Amino acid sequence: MKTKTNALYEEVAGKMDHLIRHGTYRSGDRIPSIRDISRSMKVSISTALEAYRLLEVRGLIEARPQSGYYVSPPRLMPVTEPQLSRTDLKPAEASIGEIARAVVKAAANPAYFNLGMATPNVDLLPARKLNRILSTVVRTKDATSVSYDFSNGYEPLRVEIAQRAIQAGCPLTPDEVVVTTGCHEAIAITLRALCRPGDAVAIESPFFFNHLQAMASMGLKIVEIPSSPKEGISLEALGYALEQAPVKACLVSANYSNPTGSSMPDHRKKALVKMLAEKQIPLIEDDIYGDLSFSDTRPRATKSFDEEGLVVLCSSFSKTLAPGYRVGWVAPGRYRREIEHQRMINTLAPASPTQMAVAEFLAGGGYERHLRRVRRIYEKQLGQMLESVRRHFPEGTKTTRPEGGFIYWVELPAGVDSLELFRKARDKGIAIAPGPIFSNSGKYRNFLRLNSAHFSPKVERALETLGGLARA
Numbered sequence: 001m002k003t004k005t006n007a008l009y010e011e012v013a014g015k016m017d018h019l020i021r022h023g024t025y026r027s028g029d030r031i032p033s034i035r036d037i038s039r040s041m042k043v044s045i046s047t048a049l050e051a052y053r054l055l056e057v058r059g060l061i062e063a064r065p066q067s068g069y070y071v072s073p074p075r076l077m078p079v080t081e082p083q084l085s086r087t088d089l090k091p092a093e094a095s096i097g098e099i100a101r102a103v104v105k106a107a108a109n110p111a112y113f114n115l116g117m118a119t120p121n122v123d124l125l126p127a128r129k130l131n132r133i134l135s136t137v138v139r140t141k142d143a144t145s146v147s148y149d150f151s152n153g154y155e156p157l158r159v160e161i162a163q164r165a166i167q168a169g170c171p172l173t174p175d176e177v178v179v180t181t182g183c184h185e186a187i188a189i190t191l192r193a194l195c196r197p198g199d200a201v202a203i204e205s206p207f208f209f210n211h212l213q214a215m216a217s218m219g220l221k222i223v224e225i226p227s228s229p230k231e232g233i234s235l236e237a238l239g240y241a242l243e244q245a246p247v248k249a250c251l252v253s254a255n256y257s258n259p260t261g262s263s264m265p266d267h268r269k270k271a272l273v274k275m276l277a278e279k280q281i282p283l284i285e286d287d288i289y290g291d292l293s294f295s296d297t298r299p300r301a302t303k304s305f306d307e308e309g310l311v312v313l314c315s316s317f318s319k320t321l322a323p324g325y326r327v328g329w330v331a332p333g334r335y336r337r338e339i340e341h342q343r344m345i346n347t348l349a350p351a352s353p354t355q356m357a358v359a360e361f362l363a364g365g366g367y368e369r370h371l372r373r374v375r376r377i378y379e380k381q382l383g384q385m386l387e388s389v390r391r392h393f394p395e396g397t398k399t400t401r402p403e404g405g406f407i408y409w410v411e412l413p414a415g416v417d418s419l420e421l422f423r424k425a426r427d428k429g430i431a432i433a434p435g436p437i438f439s440n441s442g443k444y445r446n447f448l449r450l451n452s453a454h455f456s457p458k459v460e461r462a463l464e465t466l467g468g469l470a471r472a
Helices: 004-021 034-040 045-057 098-108 127-140 155-168 182-194 209-217 235-244 266-278 333-347 352-363 366-392 418-427 457-471
Strands: 061-064 068-071 178-180 200-205 221-228 249-252 283-286 311-316 328-331 407-411 447-451
Touching: 004 045, 034 045, 045 061, 098 209, 098 418, 127 352, 155 328, 155 352, 178 182, 178 333, 182 209, 182 249, 182 283, 182 311, 182 328, 182 333, 200 209, 200 235, 221 235, 235 266, 249 266, 266 283, 311 333, 328 333, 352 366, 366 407, 366 457, 418 447, 418 457
Parallel strands: 200 221, 200 249, 249 283, 283 311
Antiparallel strands: 061 068, 178 328, 311 328, 407 447
């Protein structure tokens, strides 16, 4: 039998539980102090404390020393995730879909409210500081900053990149880094260096649609390998596919993959590298989101397990610092000569001023401070957006729960067509990224990709509208 005191602290906990579950306080928000709750709900300090302890047991809040109580981040909130994707494992001609063009066109139109494109929140980027550095660079290094740089990139930048690669488990030298115009160019020139028209490339499915379009432009065939939100590309399915058809290369994003946000555990990264090395198949790794881990430890790249130079690591600063600066890079391993040649053919030389500005920013220690800040914000915003999706989307909706980055994958109930939802949302002034553009064969009709980096009350209202369309 409950005592009067027990009933009272449970009543207080119930009221706070209601406020948290219905969005008054969201993941990462600081909630009222014990003293404030005691005063506002007219209960004793001990009753308020017991209520908060009960909420902690339920996993709804957490205490932070010398700071107060906060709503627990999304990793402690229950989320139903999509299961392993399904593919037929047969090589197919890469094709460029009209729907992908329509999605990009809608995303570029300022008239639409964009929920789906994988762009960082520019309000969180150190634009003012970077641009001040850029101004200083072009003023003090006038001749160098406007000249062609026919080397593999600005050497101080390559030094900084090599030093940072240690955090991903990759002991690189500056000579092992080739600067590119963004990560997408790094991957595109690597594909051109390693493959010829008609060759088959194994990719995890779903996968970033721009890479699919690049492969289509090269006349490559694609073998879609199923992946899961928890473990990334299926090694079992990949092993079977390698036995059935000749595969020239494999392309994965092992850390916070686009569009699912999934990450491979280290033991599976190691197994993937070993599996491909046994057949001497190169692995192209897109690690563009690797620096955006929500934990204090940056995840290892698959390159860190490479003992034969078969892994080509590609990345950039587009998701973390300045997408418009177009500063990317590739560590080409044993394929350095071929990739250097393709970079020269493709762009001759990357832009010098932005390389110099990014190098100065990294050397000054500003990058680590910036990352610590945006990681906390992105984790909080992801939790807020997941809660919003749970509130507004149809019953049975599932979402991935990334541990880094700012994009995630949504599985709608089977009866919802994301292509039709794209068209209806566009009529309401909302742009989304429907699932079929992330598959060469048009799979994932009831899926879509969302971006949590821009979460705000306006995004909340747009999600409410989108959820209503999905329910209808």
